[in-house]
Amino acid sequence: MRWFTAFIALFSLNVSVAFNASANTLTLSSQPDTLRQNILSSWQECDENTWCEDELGYYRESYFAQAIVGESALEIELLSEFSAHQLSQLQLNLRSDGFSLQSVEVMEQRFDISQQSSQRSMSEVDEALVRFINRYPQTAPRKLVWYSPLWDAELISDGEIISLRFMSGDYTE
Incomplete structure (x- = not known):
């Protein structure tokens, strides 16, 4: 159901390819607790413990974002339509953020x-x-599994949608 909702949301949004300076920006160098506070104060609550942002910048691209905020865990998922360029850029961005491919x-x-x-x-x-x-x-x-000292990440693509999930803490689905 979550994928279906995100899929519908992607096609109902006009996702800008250019970086929008006025949009929220995801910076993974921040501690998860700092990021958690930013999400709780500036994103829109879309379900219990779930927060959404229609346009979140990560490097030069904009994504539909969803965050699940727990007491000891944080999961942030970025979603976009598939393109080979987008998939390659996300891998380069993960490397730039200090992630290692596992x-x-x-x-x-x-x-x-x-x-x-x-x-x-x-x-x-x-x-x-x-x-x-x-x-x-x-x-x-x-599915590409990545690791950094603060975050685990999963980059998943099915040829139609790209999902990048960042997980910190004791998150279990």
């Missing part, structure tokens, strides 16, 4: 970076990862 799953095939790095050098792992990803079209369903 695993990639494409069409139910999984590439675990830590497992591969125990058997190969990092340059060999990078090369194998690129070959793995390039076996599939950009529109193939995929």
Whole structure:
């Protein structure tokens, strides 16, 4: 139901591609508690413990955003229509924010970076990862799991919608 609601919301919004200086901006260098307070004070409550923002800037793009705010956990989800460019930009943005890629799953095939790095050098792992990803079209369903000291992230695409979820704390679905 949550995906359906977000899907409908995406198509009813006029999501601007250019960065809008007046829109809220997601900055992941902030501590989760600071970000939580910003969400509670400036986003719109759309359900119990769920807050929404119609236009949230992350780097140069705008997204529909939803946050689930708990006492010890925070989850922020950014949603947009699929484009190969958007998918690539989000990966570059995650790297810029200090995230490390942990695993990639494409069409139910999984590439675990830590497992591969125990058997190969990092340059060999990078090369194998690129070959793995390039076996599939950009529109193939995929899930990329990322990690940083403050956040875990999941970048999910099904060829129609891109979802980027940031999770901090003890969040369990």
